[in-house]
Amino acid sequence: MSSRIAVFPGSFDPITKGHFDIISRALPIFDKIIIAVGHNAAKSYMFDLEKRLALIQHVFSDEPRISVESYHGLTVDFCEQKGAQFILRGLRNPADFEFEKAIAQTNRQLNTSIETVFLLTAARYAYISSSIVRDVYRHGGDYRDLVPSGVDLDK
Amino acid sequence: MSSRIAVFPGSFDPITKGHFDIISRALPIFDKIIIAVGHNAAKSYMFDLEKRLALIQHVFSDEPRISVESYHGLTVDFCEQKGAQFILRGLRNPADFEFEKAIAQTNRQLNTSIETVFLLTAARYAYISSSIVRDVYRHGGDYRDLVPSGVDLDK
Amino acid sequence: MSSRIAVFPGSFDPITKGHFDIISRALPIFDKIIIAVGHNAAKSYMFDLEKRLALIQHVFSDEPRISVESYHGLTVDFCEQKGAQFILRGLRNPADFEFEKAIAQTNRQLNTSIETVFLLTAARYAYISSSIVRDVYRHGGDYRDLVPSGVDLDK
Amino acid sequence: MSSRIAVFPGSFDPITKGHFDIISRALPIFDKIIIAVGHNAAKSYMFDLEKRLALIQHVFSDEPRISVESYHGLTVDFCEQKGAQFILRGLRNPADFEFEKAIAQTNRQLNTSIETVFLLTAARYAYISSSIVRDVYRHGGDYRDLVPSGVDLDK
Amino acid sequence: MSSRIAVFPGSFDPITKGHFDIISRALPIFDKIIIAVGHNAAKSYMFDLEKRLALIQHVFSDEPRISVESYHGLTVDFCEQKGAQFILRGLRNPADFEFEKAIAQTNRQLNTSIETVFLLTAARYAYISSSIVRDVYRHGGDYRDLVPSGVDLDK
Amino acid sequence: MSSRIAVFPGSFDPITKGHFDIISRALPIFDKIIIAVGHNAAKSYMFDLEKRLALIQHVFSDEPRISVESYHGLTVDFCEQKGAQFILRGLRNPADFEFEKAIAQTNRQLNTSIETVFLLTAARYAYISSSIVRDVYRHGGDYRDLVPSGVDLDK
Numbered sequence: 001m002s003s004r005i006a007v008f009p010g011s012f013d014p015i016t017k018g019h020f021d022i023i024s025r026a027l028p029i030f031d032k033i034i035i036a037v038g039h040n041a042a043k044s045y046m047f048d049l050e051k052r053l054a055l056i057q058h059v060f061s062d063e064p065r066i067s068v069e070s071y072h073g074l075t076v077d078f079c080e081q082k083g084a085q086f087i088l089r090g091l092r093n094p095a096d097f098e099f100e101k102a103i104a105q106t107n108r109q110l111n112t113s114i115e116t117v118f119l120l121t122a123a124r125y126a127y128i129s130s131s132i133v134r135d136v137y138r139h140g141g142d143y144r145d146l147v148p149s150g151v152d153l154d155k
Numbered sequence: 156m157s158s159r160i161a162v163f164p165g166s167f168d169p170i171t172k173g174h175f176d177i178i179s180r181a182l183p184i185f186d187k188i189i190i191a192v193g194h195n196a197a198k199s200y201m202f203d204l205e206k207r208l209a210l211i212q213h214v215f216s217d218e219p220r221i222s223v224e225s226y227h228g229l230t231v232d233f234c235e236q237k238g239a240q241f242i243l244r245g246l247r248n249p250a251d252f253e254f255e256k257a258i259a260q261t262n263r264q265l266n267t268s269i270e271t272v273f274l275l276t277a278a279r280y281a282y283i284s285s286s287i288v289r290d291v292y293r294h295g296g297d298y299r300d301l302v303p304s305g306v307d308l309d310k
Numbered sequence: 311m312s313s314r315i316a317v318f319p320g321s322f323d324p325i326t327k328g329h330f331d332i333i334s335r336a337l338p339i340f341d342k343i344i345i346a347v348g349h350n351a352a353k354s355y356m357f358d359l360e361k362r363l364a365l366i367q368h369v370f371s372d373e374p375r376i377s378v379e380s381y382h383g384l385t386v387d388f389c390e391q392k393g394a395q396f397i398l399r400g401l402r403n404p405a406d407f408e409f410e411k412a413i414a415q416t417n418r419q420l421n422t423s424i425e426t427v428f429l430l431t432a433a434r435y436a437y438i439s440s441s442i443v444r445d446v447y448r449h450g451g452d453y454r455d456l457v458p459s460g461v462d463l464d465k
Numbered sequence: 466m467s468s469r470i471a472v473f474p475g476s477f478d479p480i481t482k483g484h485f486d487i488i489s490r491a492l493p494i495f496d497k498i499i500i501a502v503g504h505n506a507a508k509s510y511m512f513d514l515e516k517r518l519a520l521i522q523h524v525f526s527d528e529p530r531i532s533v534e535s536y537h538g539l540t541v542d543f544c545e546q547k548g549a550q551f552i553l554r555g556l557r558n559p560a561d562f563e564f565e566k567a568i569a570q571t572n573r574q575l576n577t578s579i580e581t582v583f584l585l586t587a588a589r590y591a592y593i594s595s596s597i598v599r600d601v602y603r604h605g606g607d608y609r610d611l612v613p614s615g616v617d618l619d620k
Numbered sequence: 621m622s623s624r625i626a627v628f629p630g631s632f633d634p635i636t637k638g639h640f641d642i643i644s645r646a647l648p649i650f651d652k653i654i655i656a657v658g659h660n661a662a663k664s665y666m667f668d669l670e671k672r673l674a675l676i677q678h679v680f681s682d683e684p685r686i687s688v689e690s691y692h693g694l695t696v697d698f699c700e701q702k703g704a705q706f707i708l709r710g711l712r713n714p715a716d717f718e719f720e721k722a723i724a725q726t727n728r729q730l731n732t733s734i735e736t737v738f739l740l741t742a743a744r745y746a747y748i749s750s751s752i753v754r755d756v757y758r759h760g761g762d763y764r765d766l767v768p769s770g771v772d773l774d775k
Numbered sequence: 776m777s778s779r780i781a782v783f784p785g786s787f788d789p790i791t792k793g794h795f796d797i798i799s800r801a802l803p804i805f806d807k808i809i810i811a812v813g814h815n816a817a818k819s820y821m822f823d824l825e826k827r828l829a830l831i832q833h834v835f836s837d838e839p840r841i842s843v844e845s846y847h848g849l850t851v852d853f854c855e856q857k858g859a860q861f862i863l864r865g866l867r868n869p870a871d872f873e874f875e876k877a878i879a880q881t882n883r884q885l886n887t888s889i890e891t892v893f894l895l896t897a898a899r900y901a902y903i904s905s906s907i908v909r910d911v912y913r914h915g916g917d918y919r920d921l922v923p924s925g926v927d928l929d930k
Contacts, residue, residue, distance in 0.1 A: 028779075029804065077294075091872065093563050094563065094869035097869050101895055102248075103287075109301070110291065118892070118893040126743060139537075140538070141575055159338075159339065180425055184314065184425070229604045229605075232604075246411075249407050260430070261592060270335055270429070273401070275415070277418075281898060383914045383915070403722075404559055404718065404869070405715065405870065412902040437729075446694070449697075450694075451697075469649065490735055559714035562714050569740050573742075581739075713873050747876065747877040747880035756881065759847075759848045760848070760849075761849050761852075
């Protein structure tokens with residue numbers, strides 16, 4: 001059987017403990033996981049692309065089966081270009097579910113050979129989102145329990 | 156019994172196969188359906204009002220019981236001005252439902268003589284939204300299965 | 311245009327103020343509404359079929375466009391037999407929505423010519439269900455604000 | 466037992482009948498309620514901070530156990546500074562619930578000694594939000610049934 | 621201000637870590653909490669009333685402000701009889717929310733002087749329900765992490 | 776990397792087109808899928824265990840990587856016994872999601888080495904459940920579009 005490659009797409013503004021949980025738990029399923037950091041000229045980010053990529057690279061520097069890349073355009077086109085048959089996504093709550101369902105069904109409409117695989121975010125991290133991390137950080141709160149260990153947003 | 160007139164309000168930025176499905180299936184219920192395209196100075200659209208109106212007119216050019224108009228202001232005021240007793244809305248998922256419930260209850264508070272009637276978007280179109288069409292179009296994807304046949308966003 | 315006939319199916323064990331609200335507000339949409347009281351040998355009811363029918367007949371005795379009938383079997387078959395093109399249903403909350411969506415899509419699969427039309431239960435009655443009425447009644451509570459005026463469950 | 470102080474945080478742009486309902490019904494639970502009006506340089510409001518504070522002060526001018534203050538920064542830090550052990554929040558619908566759950570769990574992570582207490586918005590006000598009030602007001606609709614009596618948005 | 625008494629009603633078949641979490645965290649809000657164990661002749665339980673009461677009494681034996689009683693009939697009637705102005709409930713997820721909302725609105729309809737107060741179950745216990753504990757116990761699984769420490773279902 | 780084995784547990788009373796869709800689409804992810812048909816003395820089924828197993832075996836007779844077995848007891852214990860590291864589940868709607876989340880988190884509590892992997896049921900089958908198939912079958916409706924081709928419930 002050929003290699004199972006999954007793309008984990010997102011903004012990662014910044015990476016959270018929830019993202020880390022999903023990626024770590026997906027490693028036994030796939031042979032390779034490409035973390036795909038979207039950059040979209042029309043969106044504004046708190047952390048620029050280089051910072052978002054660097055934080056993720058730092059977190060997974062010891063894991064050779066995980067790579068980090070930036071992309072723009074349709075996620076399914078990026079998957080095709082990388083030879084990935086799978087998109088990996090985490091589900092935290094029913095609102096996530098509705099949103100992810102629409103995206104996954106659009107992706108399948110655009111490219112029927114790519115399947116979206118979902119894992120559940122662990123209960124103790126399910127409240128964490130990048131937007132909550134940004135909010136705590138902006139107000140000077142202690143964000144360290146919300147991000148993977150070693151992540152320093154000020155550096 | 157007097158004529159049953161329904162208003163189907165929205166931004167239609169642009170019209171989708173989901174909108175088309177709801178309007179087509181509502182024809183047996185009402186004598187006349189007015190597609191009411193909102194224009195709101197405070198919002199920004201991908202397609203301008205003329206384009207949004209023209210796409211809808213093209214799609215329903217053969218159906219004399221459907222008309223297309225632009226409006227601004229409260230939807231219930233537009234209904235009253237047009238002699239419409241009904242607002243028609245489609246429901247795709249629970250998130251839609253919560254949003255539509257608040258709008259419908261506000262409308263009833265403002266004008267108790269106007270009733271909102273809901274149809275379910277067909278399962279195979281329920282993931283489609285104008286925002287998803289815009290996203291696919293912006294990235295150069297093939298949007299034709301997401302809009303009514305004959306809709307050309309580039310023209 | 312031919313007559314618009316709707317079937318409003320349910321157990322009505324017993325009829326509630328929520329049912330009454332939906333039926334009353336649907337009268338301007340349809341020419342005739344048939345309240346279809348299901349009887350299912352496999353289910354157990356608090357009120358027997360005769361009582362459930364009698365309560366509804368009493369409530370709508372002044373409205374010639376509403377009739378009450380019992381049925382068993384598939385709802386779409388009952389609609390066909392009665393010449394009804396529409397099924398009327400009320401929506402109270404997102405849980406209702408999911409349940410009703412599955413039923414409506416099954417009915418469309420079984421008979422594509424029958425459309426399900428939804429109205430929103432008024433906010434002040436949306437918490438009421440037959441099961442809540444039965445629970446209050448069983449414990450000797452005052453159920454009168456939960457059912458249409460004139461309904462006497464003890465008679 | 467020491468005094469039970471609750472903070473009720475929000476934008477209040479403007480205060481609605483839903484806010485009023487929650488605060489009034491929370492009075493028997495707490496000894497003191499501080500309505501905390503957030504001001505965030507990054508957000509744009511329809512009504513400025515002074516107007517938002519003045520409307521609330523006017524509404525609760527007769528209730529000595531309720532005070533109104535503005536704040537910025539983390540809500541848990543404001544609570545600590547005020548000696549409040551409780552955050553009060555209203556729940557209207559399942560979408561509210563998901564959102565509030567994430568906020569409450571973040572707050573507990575940041576400060577485990579502060580508890581969030583929820584009340585349900587009364588059914589007849591549950592569709593009201595500040596955003597709906599702004600929308601009706603912007604289009605010249607009659608907003609008076611959506612806000613506490615005596616609130617004049619034009620003054 | 622008079623004493624704040626809350627009733628925490630349920631089947632407790634058996635008590636879970638989720639129940640324990642809600643009750644413990646509610647202690648700073650109320651002066652007294654009465655855990656009210658329902659017994660309903662029409663329902664079947666895995667653990668009989670005596671066992672369900674004994675498990676709870678054991679768990680809270682050191683807390684003089686918590687008492688345990690059985691009841692039947694309407695919860696609001698039991699509250700009135702005990703002089704309790706509050707019903708305490710935990711919320712775990714959106715499905716809980718819809719269910720609890722209907723119950724709370726019925727209770728308010730039956731007795732407007734009794735308020736339902738909600739706390740959020742801690743994220744790490746939110747998946748636990750009595751039904752899941754029974755399922756694990758029935759199949760011989762290790763249920764000890766799902767119930768308060770010291771609870772022995774076999775005794 | 777060792778073989779990836781997934782267990783797909785359920786009652787399959789009977790197997791539906793929704794089950795078939797999930798299993799077919801999961802084949803590229805796993806090396807082997809074991810369809811695990813639960814039998815529980817406390818539950819009543821429309822189709823007996825032999826019939827439920829036979830229908831599934833018939834549907835997948837050409838696929839050597841899929842096997843069918845019955846089991847009772849905890850699903851995680853069955854997985855361990857079979858050397859499966861994964862549980863496969865389909866998600867149709869938000870209500871499914873909440874239910875599946877509680878089960879998955881309980882399973883992780885019981886055995887942290889087993890991961891639950893979710894796929895989304897295709898939109899056009901998402902309304903189908905075994906309970907809807909049983910309902911249509913019981914009333915003599917045409918169930919063939921609801922089950923995999925070749926499934927004959929009368930044989």
